Amino acid sequence: MLSACGQSNSESAKIEEGKVNVITSFYPVYAFTTAIGGEDANVINLLPTGVEPHDWTPKSQDIVNTSKAQLFLYNGAGLEGWVPNFLKSLNNDTQVKSVAVSDGVSLLTAEGDDGHNHGEEHEDEHAEEAGTEDVADHHVDPHTWVSPKSAIVMAENIKNSLVEVDPDHQDGYEQRYEELRTKLEALDQRFTDELSKVSNKEIVVSHQAFGYLARDYGLTQHAIMGLSPDAEPTGQDIVNLSKLVKEEGIKYIFFEELVSDKLAKTLAGEAGVETMVLNPVEGLTKEQAANGDDYFTLMEKNLQNLLIALK
Structure with a gap:
């Protein structure tokens, strides 16, 4: 292919x-x-x-x-x-x-x-x-x-x-x-099987792009920003999320490659946690295109990162 x-x-x-x-x-x-x-x-x-x-x-x-x-x-x-x-x-x-x-x-x-x-x-x-x-x-x-x-x-x-x-x-x-x-269907099955085993179900993401993924595999997404990746959150948003991160014992905050990771890093710094990539697969970066990445490899990587964050 x-x-x-x-x-x-x-x-x-x-x-x-x-x-x-x-x-x-x-x-x-x-x-x-x-x-x-x-x-x-x-x-x-x-x-x-x-x-x-x-x-x-x-x-x-x-x-x-x-x-x-x-x-x-x-x-x-x-x-x-x-x-x-x-x-x-x-x-x-x-x-x-x-x-x-x-x-x-x-x-x-x-x-x-x-x-x-x-x-x-x-x-x-x-x-x-x-x-x-x-x-x-x-x-x-x-x-x-x-x-x-x-x-x-x-x-x-x-x-x-x-x-x-x-x-x-x-x-x-x-x-x-x-x-x-x-x-x-095989990918869907893997997401279903693997994510049904994790005890933690809350994910914090920079951009509200994972609603369908969350709905279909039993997760809850909390977005730093709304649907538009360039909306700016208020200081209060950051405080509320930071509180949620501590209460839920969240270890990672996700950001995506095609958008600046500044906010995710700010929040992660506030809350004392790590950042990791969750890719909304809206496009390939030049590197990914050169590496032969595609929808399936990127979604597979997403699943691996979710499993690390949610265990």
Whole structure:
């Protein structure tokens, strides 16, 4: 599965005539799509390696490519606030079918009153995506792919979308989807088995990206920041979390690679504990891409780190 290692990027990628062209919004969707698409699909990922998806907006070349493609696959659930305007800006004669691959995942709402101001613009884009009225109180948590259980749903949506736009290659898509699903189910089983054995169930994370993982495997996440990784916590937030860390006997505070670890380190210093990486697998760093890391190796590492922190 070499294709999943090189994260082909929209700047260099070309639409291929005579092949089904699929544009994906960011790494997890790209990884699952290349795995299922195999040699039958030309998959172009919009987000460059090492970029945080919350901070990114499309370029004109992305609009050109997507207008010519057969399929545009994005996460949905409010992750990509740029999607509604992006779709409006595509060429009038575009035939592209766009699919939010998180459809069918039972979505979590993160309470807006968690003491974090998620920023006004963030609320608007969630409102536009989710069509909700009371967005000030509820934010849909978009980080669906971080749980292998949700990833299985997403993979099936990707497979169905490929079959729909390219029925001639259905057999290949079905076969590769079965292989991917088997791997995801094995990963899900490992998370279930290993995390059911730990006595400690509380995790403290820098960014509220692990809600689905926590829900599906019986953990409770406490986030230093809210859903948007750049929201600043108040001094009071730090004090409250620091108290929780001491009361619960928490030994590690998790941070993620694509976002600054400053806050996690501050809190860890306050509370006298260590920091460790928990990766929301939103993208690969350049090093990870060079090492041949992928969704599975990063999730495996997450499981190992959770087991260290929770024992």
